[in-house]
Amino acid sequence: MTVEFALNAEARSDLGKGASRRLRRIASLVPAVIYGGEKAPQSISLLAKDLAKLLENEAAFSHVLTLNVAGTAETVLIKALQRHPAKGFVLHADFVRVVAGQKLSAHVPLHFINQESSVGVKQQGGEVSHTIVEVEVSCQPQDLPEFIEVDLAQVEVGQIVHLSDLVLPKGVELVALAHGNDLAVANIHASRVAKEEGAAE
Structure with missing residues (x-):
């Protein structure tokens, strides 16, 4: 079942750090900005609780969202979140517009499967290490995957999985690979116990 991601927002004209602090303190709102496309950047505010609920779903970070601003629907991606260093709640959000027919770039999470049943773990007693947990992709908006x-x-x-080993959905490219960077994604290495047993022998 496809999950729809949408938020209601209000346009704001009271800008600056002081105004942003007042929004967060008095109205429990999160200041944000929408930019990109052929339109001018637009400053908005979102209900903190609505944004927090949306972000509970991992897919929200790699999904085209709908922002309803004063009766106008904007299709966007989350581009950046500024969080409180100690408490973790969102202080400010950046959204980039999605333009139909134009490729977009977004960070998509990696889902590692068959780890415990892999040859290296189940048969050889190794341990899995993840080098990266997300990748930047380039694709048309309708082809954006929720995960890879x-x-x-x-x-x-002893085997290393690289970006070039990943099976990608149709129409999706990896930005790093396009720039010639075939990064390591994961590997299976000998466990510490196995190493110690080998040394003892």
């Missing part, structure tokens, strides 16, 4: 699977079923001890 990394299948470790056939990976053995």
Whole structure:
């Protein structure tokens, strides 16, 4: 079932750090900005509780969202979140407009599957290490995946999985690969116990 991601927002004209602090303190609102496309940047505010609820879903970070601002629907992606360093709540949000027919770039989480049943873990007693947990992709808005699977079923001890090994959905490219960076994604290495047993022998 496809999940729809939408938020209601209000346009704001009272700008600056002082105004942003008042929004957060008095009205429990989060200041934000929408930019990109051919329109001018627009400053908005969102209910903090609505934004927090949306962000509970991992897919929100790699999904086209609808922001309803004063009766106008804007299709956007979350571009950046500024969080409180100690408490973790969102202080400010940046959204970038999604333009139909134009490629977008977004960070998509990696989902690692078949880790415990992989050759390297189940048969060889190794341990899995994740080098990265998300990737930046480039694609048309309708092709944006919520996540990309990394299948470790056939990976053995000492083997490294790179970006070039990933199976990508149709129409999706990896930005790092396009720039010639075939980054390591995960590997299976000998467990500490196995190393100690080998040294003892």
